[in-house]
Amino acid sequence: MEQFFQQLTNGLAVGSIYALIALGYTMVYGVLRLINFAHGDLFTYGAYLGMTLLTSFLLHDHLGLALGLVVLAVMVMGLVAVIGVILERAAYRPLRESPRLSAVVSALGASIFLQNALMLVYGARYQVYPDILPQTTVSLLGQQVPVMRIAVVLVSVTIMAALYLFVQKTKVGTAIRAAAIDQGAARLMGIDVNKVVTIVFVIGPALGGGAGLLVGLYYGQISFTMGWIYGMKAFTAAILGGIGNIPGAMVGGLLLGVVEALGAAYVSFAWKDAFAFLVLILILIVRPSGLLGERVAEKI
Numbered sequence: 001m002e003q004f005f006q007q008l009t010n011g012l013a014v015g016s017i018y019a020l021i022a023l024g025y026t027m028v029y030g031v032l033r034l035i036n037f038a039h040g041d042l043f044t045y046g047a048y049l050g051m052t053l054l055t056s057f058l059l060h061d062h063l064g065l066a067l068g069l070v071v072l073a074v075m076v077m078g079l080v081a082v083i084g085v086i087l088e089r090a091a092y093r094p095l096r097e098s099p100r101l102s103a104v105v106s107a108l109g110a111s112i113f114l115q116n117a118l119m120l121v122y123g124a125r126y127q128v129y130p131d132i133l134p135q136t137t138v139s140l141l142g143q144q145v146p147v148m149r150i151a152v153v154l155v156s157v158t159i160m161a162a163l164y165l166f167v168q169k170t171k172v173g174t175a176i177r178a179a180a181i182d183q184g185a186a187r188l189m190g191i192d193v194n195k196v197v198t199i200v201f202v203i204g205p206a207l208g209g210g211a212g213l214l215v216g217l218y219y220g221q222i223s224f225t226m227g228w229i230y231g232m233k234a235f236t237a238a239i240l241g242g243i244g245n246i247p248g249a250m251v252g253g254l255l256l257g258v259v260e261a262l263g264a265a266y267v268s269f270a271w272k273d274a275f276a277f278l279v280l281i282l283i284l285i286v287r288p289s290g291l292l293g294e295r296v297a298e299k300i
Contacts, residue, residue: 005143007265008258013149013218015257016156020211021234022241022249023163024204030180030244031200033100037107038087040231041114042080042205046212047222048122050076051129060132069217076213077206084205085198087114093197111227118224126223129216152214159210160250163203167246172199180244229273236280242290251291255279 021043028036053059053075059068091110095103137144167173178186179196187193215230216222237256241248256276263275283291 002143003265004262005141006145007261009140009145009149009153011258011261012254013152013257014261015237015254016153016160017211017214017218017253018230018234018237018256019160019250019253020156020207020214021230022237022253023160023246024208025235025238026241026244026246026249027176027200027204029238031176031183031197032092032096032103034092034103035107035235036092036204037104037231038091038110038114039204039208040227040234041111041118042084042087042227043208043212043215043230043234044118044222044224044227045083045114046076046080046209047216047226048118048127048212048224049079049209050213050216051127051222054130054132065132073210073213077210080209080212081202081206084201084208087205088197088201093194115224115227122224124224126221129220129222131220133217148218152218155214156211159207163207164246164250176200233273233276236276240280240283240290242292245290245292248290248292255291 021039024039024042025036028034028039050072053072059072062068063071087110091106092103095106133148136147138147138150139145140150167176175186175191175196176199178189178191179193183193186196211230212222215226233256234253237252238249239252240256241250241252256279259279260272260276264272267275
């Protein structure tokens with residue numbers, strides 16, 4: 001029972017990170033019908049920028065651990081959001097009216113460029129985060145759980161809930177949903193679709209960058225290639241929950257993380273990735289639109 005509980009909490013922590021990244025995929029797809037294959041690399045940039053800022057400014061020493069991490073997260077998410085906007089302007093906007101395959105090829109090219117640029121700057125070796133977090137545990141349902149694991153889940157769920165409320169309850173969120181349904185009609189209603197797309201490319205990369213920072217703090221080790229596997233897992237989570245569906249991305253990410261953790265613990269760690277994609281195959285056979293359904297009339 002203890003092993004099950006530990007793996008369950010670990011799966012929720014990893015799954016919440018998948019869900020954060022998946023939200024970036026699903027928002028871009030909802031508005032542009034485009035799979036942003038460079039999104040995983042933006043996640044990696046968040047991890048590396050977090051390490052650089054952490055070691056350069058020592059925010060945790062000057063501001064205290066809690067406030068320092070909050071400021072660090074805001075800085076990382078802001079910088080990655082800027083990179084996301086530049087990516088949209090340079091790689092996607094010029095191809096907005098082109099065949100969809102052109103945009104897909106551009107996304108793949110952008111992913112390769114971002115990954116190799118990161119390797120040239122930081123090198124091909126693994127990078128290690130400073131050990132600044134206390135290795136403490138708390139009692140939860142009679143079991144000792146690392147504080148960092150709980151913090152990852154709480155932070156991720158809070159961000160996801162805030163995003164959902166933002167999209168559903170604000171005027172900007174209404175504009176995003178309108179552009180997702182019909183860009184032509186949205187323009188006739190006075191909505192600046194280009195501005196909506198820019199906002200999407202601010203929010204999505206910012207969430208991915210925040211997830212990268214969480215991974216660096218949680219695992220303590222990062223690689224310039226990790227965006228590929230995390231990006232694929234997050235893409236799987238988005239499809240699992242229903243592509244274009246924000247609650248679906250959340251559910252898909254959490255479910256994927258739990259399945260991975262339990263499969264690795266009770267069957268074989270070597271088959272951890274296979275379990276995730278096996279679940280995806282089974283879900284798509286039974287329900288091709290995903291668990292919560294792809295948003296057709298209302299993409300977000």
